[in-house]
Each structure stands twice: as C-alpha cells, then as structure tokens.
Amino acid sequence: MDIALVVLAAGKGTRMNSDRPKVLHEVAQAPMLVHALRAGAALDPVRTVVVAGHEADRVRAAALAFDDTIAVVEQPEQLGTAHAVSQARPALEDFAGRVIVLYGDTPFIAPDTLRDLAQAAADVVVLGFNAADPGRYGRLVMQGDTLERIVEFKDATDAEREIGLCNSGVIACDAALLFDLIDAVGNDNAAGEYYLTDIVALARARGLTATTVTCDEAETLGINSRAQLAQADAAFQDRARAAAMEDGVTLHAPGTVYFAFDTVIGRDSVIEPNVVFGPGVTVESGARIRSFSHLEGCHVARGGVIGPYARLRPGAELSENVRIGNFVEIKNAQVGEGTKINHLSYIGDATIGAASNIGAGTVTCNYDGVLKHHTHIGARTFIGSNTMLVAPVHIGDGAMTGSGSVITSDVEPDALALSRSPQVEKPGMARKLMAILKAKKAQQTRGS
Structure with a gap:
C-alpha cells in the first residue's frame, strides 16, 4: 500500500518564548521537524506534506532542505488539528493510499511503530500509549480491540479520566476516507476547535472499524517548552550513547559525549570524555577520538586518532591511520593515509598526500579577504614547524620546508624550500639592552 x-x-x-517556530527548535542539533520527517521517511512515502503556519517560510525552508520534493501548505488560522489536516487535501487530491498524520513537535516516534500503523487492518488506526501519569492527555475509549472514540481531557467525564491508555495524536487512515470524515467534524467542544480525534467516533457511527497501535510512552514525547526541549535532548543522548555501546563503541565517560542526530561511529572505536559530535560525522571502525575534540561534517577513516582538543570542521576527509593532534583545526581538506598533523596547526582548503608530516604551527593561508584558495601538499612531505603556506601553492611529493618559512611559490618534488630573514647577531647587545631597560624602569618607579 x-x-x-x-x-x-x-x-x-508560545511556551517556548521564542521568535523561532516551535518545530524548528533543535534536538541533537536538528530541528524537531527533521526528526519527524526522518522517521516518516523510513516508510518510503510516495508523498509528504508539511502543514505550516507561524513563520511558514522558515518552516518551508527547513522542510525543503531535508527533501526538496516535500509539499508545504499553509494553515493561515490555527483552528484545530482536523482543520490543519484539511489544508493538505489539494496536495493529496490524486493520492489513493493510506495517510499517516504526524506532528513536527513529536520527534521520537520510531519507524517500526509507523510501520505497524501503516499495516494495521482497520479503517482508522490511532497510536496510543500507556502513560505513567495520564495527566491532561486525551483518552482512548476501547471496547475490546475496537477503539470507540477519543475524548479530550477537558471534555472527559471522571470515569473517562481514569483511563490510562492515552492518545498520541498520530492517526492513519485511507486518504479518501480521512478527508470525508474531516468534512463531518464539528467544533462543539470546550475549545471550539476542529479535532482530528473526532474522526474515530464518526467512523464508528458509520460502522467502520477503528483500532489502536501502542508504543512506548517515550516515543510520544511532545515538546512545548524549553524545559521539555532539554529533557528531549537528554533522552536522545541517553539512547544514542546506549546504542553506540551496544554496537561495539567504547565510551570512557558516556554522560560527557554529545551526539548529533545523524552521528555514525564504527565498532571498536574509542570515544574519550568530553567529545562533541556535530551534524554529518562518520567515524569508521577502530578510530580513537580523544578528549575535548569537536567534530562536524567530517569523515574519519579506520585507525584515525583525533585530539585531544582537535577541531574537525565540514569537509574534513581523513584517510586511514591519520593522526590529528592537540589544537589542530581541519576544514575542507583531504588528508592522505598515515599523515600526521600533531600540534597547533590550521589546515583549510587543502589536499595533503599520504605519509606526510605537518610540523607544529603550520598554517595554510587560504583566505585573501575575499576569496578562498587551495593548498596542495604532496605525499611524503615534511613541513617544518611554523611554516606559512600562502595559497594558492603546490608542494611537490617528498619536498621539505624549513621551520619558520613563508612559502609563496610552488615547491618542486624532493626540494627543500627556505624563506627566512638572515639571522643577525650583535655581541654584548643583550646585556646593554637589559641595563637600559632596568634603568628606565627604576626611573619610572621613582617618578611614581
């Protein structure tokens, strides 16, 4: 289907107290909306429609950045969930399959749960959960395996409020039936809104079938405040850490490691304390990420050792057995197999061949104030400490640069490049200069 x-x-x-649309607040460095879209994408939907309202242009941009085939429609007035779904009707006019309604502020529903919804044999299927504290959730009124109706807390009787099976809001229904039922929904309720949940009772009144699929309460976590956002992020991190360790990754201090929503780490890798993974990071098997390193938009191949205190920025591509040491920053650069960049260096917009050694304090000077330029460093090179490589520049295979050099021209393979001012030595001058300085200081002290 x-x-x-x-x-x-x-x-x-409103409770976010923010100018940003609620669904664009981030969990694990991705908007809540993206989490919901990723879960739904596991079903390989033939069509996805996002219903935007507040700051619709920003929501549209986020949705299209995730998948540029998504249809974004607007709900000018927020008149309830049934009214919101009805805005998707034109985008689904020729669709004949099953529609699953999700929520952009409910980011943790699992793909397997959505598959169960898609496959359940009933005209209307509602995702429910047994709440530890049902609170003000809507209640699912069951008769055996049949869902008779959903009642909102504010409209529920005392007996109905005793029900522990709660409504997540997620519903699956064939497209034609869904919109037909929505047309019959009224707003005669305490809030004066058009509730999507009313379609269950309407379906049952027509003799149609309705049932529930249940999931763990944690999947249905909705986010309405900054405190809930923090709780959701913490919940995501706990799950991500547990999953990484289950997959064979060693975390020395799990509670100090921060994962992004899409972090991938291979088995037998070791992650030391206080490491932060931004979006777009893949670490292959057998790598070690040392303490206080920050990685984003990068790839670390097998056997790599990163840090401590290293920063890998977007576009960093590290081949096998690369060593990146303390206070080294790599950006938009490809580093060849076995190369070492161990201390206090910046490598940006560059290519480095295999088995090279980049000395401490090396900088690829890639930016002229307007444009970025590329540095090519060949294989088996030795770049002396405190070398400035002024791009664009090409260092040939097997070449060397002397420490403290400023390299502005290409260097031939196997050549040694030196660019320093001549050293000048003045005998006795240090002693004379120190005496002059001490006398000046003593004069200043007497004057004060």
Missing part, C-alpha cells in the same frame, strides 16, 4: 505523510507544523509554540 502506498503511504503519504502529513506532518503538522503550524504552531507558534
């Missing part, structure tokens, strides 16, 4: 997703993302999120 074909699947379409409708993701509701129109809310302002």
Whole structure:
C-alpha cells in the first residue's frame, strides 16, 4: 500500500518564548521537524506534506532542505488539528493510499511503530500509549480491540479520566476516507476547535472499524517548552550513547559525549570524555577520538586518532591511520593515509598526500579577504614547524620546508624550500639592552 505523510507544523509554540517556530527548535542539533520527517521517511512515502503556519517560510525552508520534493501548505488560522489536516487535501487530491498524520513537535516516534500503523487492518488506526501519569492527555475509549472514540481531557467525564491508555495524536487512515470524515467534524467542544480525534467516533457511527497501535510512552514525547526541549535532548543522548555501546563503541565517560542526530561511529572505536559530535560525522571502525575534540561534517577513516582538543570542521576527509593532534583545526581538506598533523596547526582548503608530516604551527593561508584558495601538499612531505603556506601553492611529493618559512611559490618534488630573514647577531647587545631597560624602569618607579 502506498503511504503519504502529513506532518503538522503550524504552531507558534508560545511556551517556548521564542521568535523561532516551535518545530524548528533543535534536538541533537536538528530541528524537531527533521526528526519527524526522518522517521516518516523510513516508510518510503510516495508523498509528504508539511502543514505550516507561524513563520511558514522558515518552516518551508527547513522542510525543503531535508527533501526538496516535500509539499508545504499553509494553515493561515490555527483552528484545530482536523482543520490543519484539511489544508493538505489539494496536495493529496490524486493520492489513493493510506495517510499517516504526524506532528513536527513529536520527534521520537520510531519507524517500526509507523510501520505497524501503516499495516494495521482497520479503517482508522490511532497510536496510543500507556502513560505513567495520564495527566491532561486525551483518552482512548476501547471496547475490546475496537477503539470507540477519543475524548479530550477537558471534555472527559471522571470515569473517562481514569483511563490510562492515552492518545498520541498520530492517526492513519485511507486518504479518501480521512478527508470525508474531516468534512463531518464539528467544533462543539470546550475549545471550539476542529479535532482530528473526532474522526474515530464518526467512523464508528458509520460502522467502520477503528483500532489502536501502542508504543512506548517515550516515543510520544511532545515538546512545548524549553524545559521539555532539554529533557528531549537528554533522552536522545541517553539512547544514542546506549546504542553506540551496544554496537561495539567504547565510551570512557558516556554522560560527557554529545551526539548529533545523524552521528555514525564504527565498532571498536574509542570515544574519550568530553567529545562533541556535530551534524554529518562518520567515524569508521577502530578510530580513537580523544578528549575535548569537536567534530562536524567530517569523515574519519579506520585507525584515525583525533585530539585531544582537535577541531574537525565540514569537509574534513581523513584517510586511514591519520593522526590529528592537540589544537589542530581541519576544514575542507583531504588528508592522505598515515599523515600526521600533531600540534597547533590550521589546515583549510587543502589536499595533503599520504605519509606526510605537518610540523607544529603550520598554517595554510587560504583566505585573501575575499576569496578562498587551495593548498596542495604532496605525499611524503615534511613541513617544518611554523611554516606559512600562502595559497594558492603546490608542494611537490617528498619536498621539505624549513621551520619558520613563508612559502609563496610552488615547491618542486624532493626540494627543500627556505624563506627566512638572515639571522643577525650583535655581541654584548643583550646585556646593554637589559641595563637600559632596568634603568628606565627604576626611573619610572621613582617618578611614581
């Protein structure tokens, strides 16, 4: 059966106290909306529709950055969830499969749970959960395996409020039936809104089937405040750390390692304390990331050792057995197998061949104030400490640069390049200069 997703993302999120749309607040360095879209993408939907409202242009940009085939429609007035879903009707007019309605502020529903929703044999399927504290959640009123209706807490009787099975808001229904039922939804309730949940009772009144699929309560966590955002991020980190260790990754101090939503780490890698992974990081098997390193948008191949106190920025591509040491920054650079950059260096917009050694304090001077320029360093090179490589420049295979050199021209293979001012020595001058300085200091002290 074909699947379409409708993701509701129109809310302002007043409790966030923010100018940013609620669904664009980040968990694990990705907008909540992206988490919901990623979960739904596992179903390989033939169509995805995002319903935007507050700051719709920003929501649209985030959705299209994730998948440029997504249709984004607007809900000018927030009149309830049924009204929101109805805005997707034009985008699904010729769709004949099952629609799953998701929420942009509910980022943790698992793909397996969504598959169960897609495959459940009923006309209307609702995702429910047994809450430890049902609180103000809507309640699912069951009769055996049949879902009779959903009642919002504010409209529930005392007996209905005793029910522990709660409504997540996620619903699956065939497209034509979904919009037909929505047309019959009214707003005669305490909030005066058009509730999507009312389609269950309407379906049952027509003799149609309705049922529930249940999941763990943690999957249904909705985020409405900064405190809940922090709790959600902490929950994500706990799961990511546990999954990494289950997959064969050693975390020396798990609670200090921060993962992004898409971090990939191979087995037998070791992650030392206080490491931060930004988006877009892949670390292959057998690598070691040492303490206080920050990685983002980069790839570390097998056997790499990074840090401590290293920074890998977007575009850093490290081949096998590369060593990146303390206070080294790599950006938009390809580093060949077995190369070492061990101390206090910046390598940006560069290519370095295999088995090279980059001395402490080396800088690829890649920016002229307007444009970026490329540095090519060949294989088996030795770049002396405190070398400035002024791009664009090409250092041939097997070449060397002398410490303290400023290299502005290409260096031939196997050549030694030196660029220093001549050393001048003045006998006795240090002693004379020190005496002059001490006398000046004594005069200043007497004057004060």
